[in-house]
Amino acid sequence: MTDQVWGYRETSGRSQDIDPTGFKVEAVDGSIGKVDKHSDEAGSAYIVVDTGPWIFGKEVLLPAGTVSRIDVGEEKIYVDRTKEQIKNAPEFHRDIHLDHPGYHDELAAYYRSGDAFGGRPL
Structure with a gap:
């Protein structure tokens, strides 16, 4: 199940x-928003999105498993979650959470939750 959350x-x-x-x-x-950072590390792939004014300049970390499609021509990444679902994810602070296994576990649990994502767990 972890690979589904942290892998494209x-x-x-x-x-x-x-x-x-x-x-x-x-x-x-x-x-x-826009991708500010990304990781392709096996079993821990993600994108960090700078949300700009959408949620007051905060960043969110999205596991690669949320990415449904990448359009290189348009330079867009499509994720299969709503804004509200992303906004309700565990809060992300780059200095604390980027490489913190406990945060990755908490985030993975959230993204696996069918209740948190309209019955569509990863």
Whole structure:
């Protein structure tokens, strides 16, 4: 189950040749910001999204398993969650949580939760 949360789907279009930094990120109900950082580390892949004014300049960490599609031509990453679902995820602070296993476990539990995501767990 962990690989499903922290790994890109085979159908996402993720390629190691593409640096997604700066790509726009689209939730199912609209834009949430731009990719500020990413990791392709096996079993721990994610994107960090700078949300700008959407949630007052905060960043969110999204496990790679939330990415449904990457459009290189449009420079957009599509995730299969709503803005509200992303906003309700455990709060992310880069200095504390980026490489903190406990936070990754908490975030993975949240993203696996069918209740938290409209009955669509990862």
